[in-house]
Amino acid sequence: MKKISLMGATGSIGTQTLDVIREHPEEFRLTAMSVGKNIEEARKMITEFNPRLVSVQRKEDAETLSREFPSSVKVLHGDEGLVEVACHQDADILVNAVLGSVGLYPTLQAIEAGKTIAIANKETLVTAGHLVMEAARAKGTSLLPVDSEHSAIFQALQGEREKNIEKLIITASGGSFRDRTREELVGVTVHEALNHPNWSMGAKITIDSASMMNKGLEVIEAHWLFDIPYDRIDVVQHRESIIHSMIQFHDSSVMAQLGTPDMRVPIQYALTYPDRLQRPGKRLDLVEIGKLHFEKMDLDRFRCLAFAYEAGRIGGSMTTVLNAANEASVALFLDNKISFLDIETYIEKAMNAHQVIHRPDLETIHEIDLETRRLVSGWV
Numbered sequence: 001m002k003k004i005s006l007m008g009a010t011g012s013i014g015t016q017t018l019d020v021i022r023e024h025p026e027e028f029r030l031t032a033m034s035v036g037k038n039i040e041e042a043r044k045m046i047t048e049f050n051p052r053l054v055s056v057q058r059k060e061d062a063e064t065l066s067r068e069f070p071s072s073v074k075v076l077h078g079d080e081g082l083v084e085v086a087c088h089q090d091a092d093i094l095v096n097a098v099l100g101s102v103g104l105y106p107t108l109q110a111i112e113a114g115k116t117i118a119i120a121n122k123e124t125l126v127t128a129g130h131l132v133m134e135a136a137r138a139k140g141t142s143l144l145p146v147d148s149e150h151s152a153i154f155q156a157l158q159g160e161r162e163k164n165i166e167k168l169i170i171t172a173s174g175g176s177f178r179d180r181t182r183e184e185l186v187g188v189t190v191h192e193a194l195n196h197p198n199w200s201m202g203a204k205i206t207i208d209s210a211s212m213m214n215k216g217l218e219v220i221e222a223h224w225l226f227d228i229p230y231d232r233i234d235v236v237q238h239r240e241s242i243i244h245s246m247i248q249f250h251d252s253s254v255m256a257q258l259g260t261p262d263m264r265v266p267i268q269y270a271l272t273y274p275d276r277l278q279r280p281g282k283r284l285d286l287v288e289i290g291k292l293h294f295e296k297m298d299l300d301r302f303r304c305l306a307f308a309y310e311a312g313r314i315g316g317s318m319t320t321v322l323n324a325a326n327e328a329s330v331a332l333f334l335d336n337k338i339s340f341l342d343i344e345t346y347i348e349k350a351m352n353a354h355q356v357i358h359r360p361d362l363e364t365i366h367e368i369d370l371e372t373r374r375l376v377s378g379w380v
Contacts, residue, residue, distance in 0.1 A: 002028050002271065005088045005115070007106060008097035009033040010041045012202040013120045013146065013263065017095050018045065020268045024277055032088040034081065034098070039064065046073055053088055055081030079105070086110040093271065095146070096121040099204050100327050101320075101369055104128055108362070111135045118270035120146035122221045126323045128365050129224035143225065144270040149218050150225055151266035152244035152257035157226075158274075160247075160255070168228055169246040169254075170218055171238035172297065175209040178237065182301060188340045190333065207330045211343055212297075216308020217326075220319055223312055230312050235305065237295040242284065260284050303344045311351060316358040317368050318351060324372035325350035337380050346376050 004021065008014040014033075021028040032053035035042045039061050046054060046069055055076045056062050062077035069075070076084055086094050086106035093116045096103050103121035108131065110117055117136075119125070125132055136143055145151050149170050157165075176195050177185060193210045194203060208214035219233050244266075246256040259265055260282055268277060299306040304326070311322040329343040338346070350372050357364060 001026070002092045003031040003090050004028055004271070005032040005085050005091035005094045005110075006030060006097065007034045007082060007085055007095065007103060008036075008099065008121070009045055010035045010038040011097055011099060012205070013095075013097035013267065016264045017097060017267050017271075018049070020264055020271060021049070023280065024268075027277065028271060031090045032085045034085045037061070043068070052090065053085060055085045082106045083109050087113040087115065091115060093118055095267075095270075096124065097146070099123070099202065101127045101323060104132075104365075105362070107132060108135055111139050111141045114139060114141060116142045116144065118144045118146050118267070120267075122147060122217045123323050123327070125221045125224045126217050127320050127369065128360075128362065129220065129319070130359060131362060131365075133224050144273055145221075145225055146263075146266055146270050147218060147221070148261075148263060148266050149245040150222060151269055153222065153226060153247060155257045155269065156245075156247045156255040160249070162226070164249045164251070165226075165228065165232075166248045166250040167232040167234055168222055168226065169234045169236055169248060170215065170222060171241070171243050171245055172212065172215045172235055173209070173241045174237045174239060174295075175212060175214075176206070177210050178239070182341075185341055186339075190336060193333075193340060203334060204327075204330055207333060207343075208326070211304045211330075211340070212302035213304035213308065213326050213343075213347075215302075216305045217323070219305075219308055220312045230309055235297045237297055239293050239295075240289065242286075242289060242292055258284060258286075304347065307344070307347055307351065314356055316356045317360045317365065318354060318356050320360070320365050320368050321350050321354045321372050322347060324369045325376050328373045328376035332377070332380060346379060349379070350375055 030049040030051045033051050034055040036057045053074045059077045062075045066075045083106045087109050094110045095118045096107055097120045101123045103124045104127055107124050145154050176193050194206050196206050215235050222233055241261045243256045243258050246254050248254050311318040325347045329346040332338045
């Protein structure tokens with residue numbers, strides 16, 4: 001039985017990870033978890049899964065849960081609690097499903113503790129990919145991708161040699177506004193942006209999908225996970241989200257991983273790798289689907305994707321700025337303080353204002369992250 005630590009248990013990936021654990025009680029046990037402020041859901045999860053350790057964001061919530069579950073669970077809070085969850089001594093694998101760069105330091109600590117990491121928190125690699133991958137190589141730690149696109153590439157690589165890769169082809173649904181021109185994006189609402197055509201995800205990642213920043217972050221993540229230059233990573237719009245990504249090899253062969261849009265599939269694969277378990281649910285029927293569509297990505301239309309390629313190629317601290325400016329701008333949009341198109345405007349302004357630091361250390365990354373957020377907030 002694999003014992004699992006889960007950071008971000010109440011988020012979209014977190015709840016679907018719990019679905020997988022629930023479906024295979026003989027294979028998995030939840031030993032530690034973190035939540036943010038959703039204490040009602042935390043109560044239900046503690047009652048059902050009985051983890052040994054729980055971390056919450058606020059001290060007062062930790063005190064409340066400690067009174068309610070006095071003997072069965074240890075409750076911590078804040079950054080220290082998050083690290084304790086990531087490094088729990090009984091855990092075999094950490095699922096990093098938190099949103100944003102808050103996942104970076106706990107991930108580095110989990111690597112140091114020798115934990116296998118199933119990573120869904122792409123911002124960790126975007127913010128400090130060089131530090132994470134260097135630490136993983138030094139400790140011999142496995143980073144198993146959970147994002148459907150990176151899982152697809154990882155699965156297609158099984159039995160293949162990475163030296164034979166010509167390029168990676170990451171697919172993109174196009175998000176909520178894929179059929180709108182830039183002119184038609186003026187004045188769009190938060191409700192409209194959250195209406196994703198294919199996937200059920202959390203608010204932040206759904207907005208990132210609408211702006212195409214999510215795909216930009218995935219390009220940067222793929223660069224670090226698979227050690228591939230940006231010029232050999234393509235993005236193709238694929239409306240149906242059936243082909244999750246592809247690899248083109250230098251003999252012209254193309255390997256693709258296909259499946260219905262269900263994040264529990266790549267989550268379960270990361271938890272069971274290199275084995276596979278049965279999964280309930282609808283099977284892929286290509287005859288029923290009939291047609292698959294592919295379109296070239298327009299980087300003038302999807303400017304956030306262009307910014308991500310630019311930041312990745314510049315490297316150093318620029319990807320930290322990209323991520324921090326995006327997180328701050330998306331939060332402002334969700335609070336109805338800026339327009340949808342302001343997101344990309346603020347990201348571009350932050351990148352233009354930044355003086356790049358090559359190979360920044362963890363403290364420098366943290367300072368740049370905070371300063372970028374302050375800068376963006378000051379523009380409102």
